[in-house]
Amino acid sequence: DQQVKQNSPSLSVQEGRISILNCDYTNSMFDYFLWYKKYPAEGPTFLISISSIKDKNEDGRFTVFLNKSAKHLSLHIVPSQPGDSAVYFCAASGGTSYGKLTFGQGTILTVHP
Amino acid sequence: NAGVTQTPKFQVLKTGQSMTLQCAQDMNHNSMYWYRQDPGMGLRLIYYSASEGTTDKGEVPNGYNVSRLNKREFSLRLESAAPSQTSVYFCASREQPGQGKDGYTFGSGTRLTVV
Numbered sequence: 001d002q003q004v005k006q007n008s009p010s011l012s013v014q015e016g017r018i019s020i021l022n023c024d025y026t027n028s029m030f031d032y033f034l035w036y037k038k039y040p041a042e043g044p045t046f047l048i049s050i051s052s053i054k055d056k057n058e059d060g061r062f063t064v065f066l067n068k069s070a071k072h073l074s075l076h077i078v079p080s081q082p083g084d085s086a087v088y089f090c091a092a093s094g095g096t097s098y099g100k101l102t103f104g105q106g107t108i109l110t111v112h113p
Numbered sequence: 114n115a116g117v118t119q120t121p122k123f124q125v126l127k128t129g130q131s132m133t134l135q136c137a138q139d140m141n142h143n144s145m146y147w148y149r150q151d152p153g154m155g156l157r158l159i160y161y162s163a164s165e166g167t168t169d170k171g172e173v174p175n176g177y178n179v180s181r182l183n184k185r186e187f188s189l190r191l192e193s194a195a196p197s198q199t200s201v202y203f204c205a206s207r208e209q210p211g212q213g214k215d216g217y218t219f220g221s222g223t224r225l226t227v228v
Contacts, residue, residue, distance in 0.1 A: 004155070043117070043203050043219030044156070089155060099144065099163065099207075100171065101217065103155035 003027045004092050006104035013111050019077040021107050023090035026071065031094035034101070035064060035075050038087040048075070052094070080111045115139050119204050119220035126194040126227045134189040134223050136204030144207040145187035146217070147171075147179065149200040156203065162187055194227045201225070 005024045013019045021035075031052040036044035050057040050064045050073070057064050063076045077084055087108050091101040117138045126132055138145065143164045148156040148171075158171030162181040176198060178190045187206075191198060201224050205217040 006155075009153075041221065043205070043221050044217075045219070046217065091156075100146070100158055100161060101156075102172075103148075103157070105153055105155045 004102050004104040006107050008107050010108040013080045015113050016079045019080045021075040021088050023073045023104050029094050030092040033073050034091045036089045082111045082113050085111050117220035119223050123224050130194050131192050137186045138206040142206035142208050146205045147189045148203045151200050196227045199227045
């Protein structure tokens with residue numbers, strides 16, 4: 001049972017435009033959500049996070065939105081740059097998973113010049 | 114550079130062979146983790162160690178064992194490798210379970226193929 005789902009395996013965006021990556025979760029005990037970025041042959045690197053007490057968190061070009069009632073979060077990248085091309089994983093923790101991360105399947109983002 | 118170091122980076126095993134994946138971190142983190150990444154599955158937790166001297170099973174522990182040798186090192190052992198264990202393995206560390214909002218630090222991975 002996949003508790004964290006990223007239903008879009010890939011996303012293609014033009015440079016300068018907005019990239020929106022989506023993630024859904026089923027476990028209502030999750031209270032902390034993270035996004036990771038992964039380049040080929042490297043480990044995932046932390047990008048941005050959000051606690052369930054917030055509905056938005058910004059860090060430069062990256063903003064994460066959380067809709068708890070819908071159990072949905074999204075990552076917005078504005079403006080998108082070719083260097084943003086990577087695999088993006090959303091992850092969640094909380095409840096019995098406290099301190100451990102449950103990952104989604106990942107979305108491959110390609111930003112075209 | 115500070116971080117998480119995994120060895121080896123690549124390995125090919127025959128079915129039934131054993132091997133140990135090594136992981137070391139130099140950030141003085143208490144918690145360490147082993148994940149595997151498979152296409153379409155994301156990263157799944159195999160085992161973790163919340164602190165030196167403790168280990169616990171994650172989501173997919175079958176076929177694996179771990180050792181938290183000291184605060185720095187956390188190894189993953191495959192006693193009898195199977196083709197289903199073909200994957201990319203990531204080790205990660207974290208400062209305190211549940212504390213801080215900066216996420217994990219991951220190693221660069223070990224790509225394992227079992228034939």
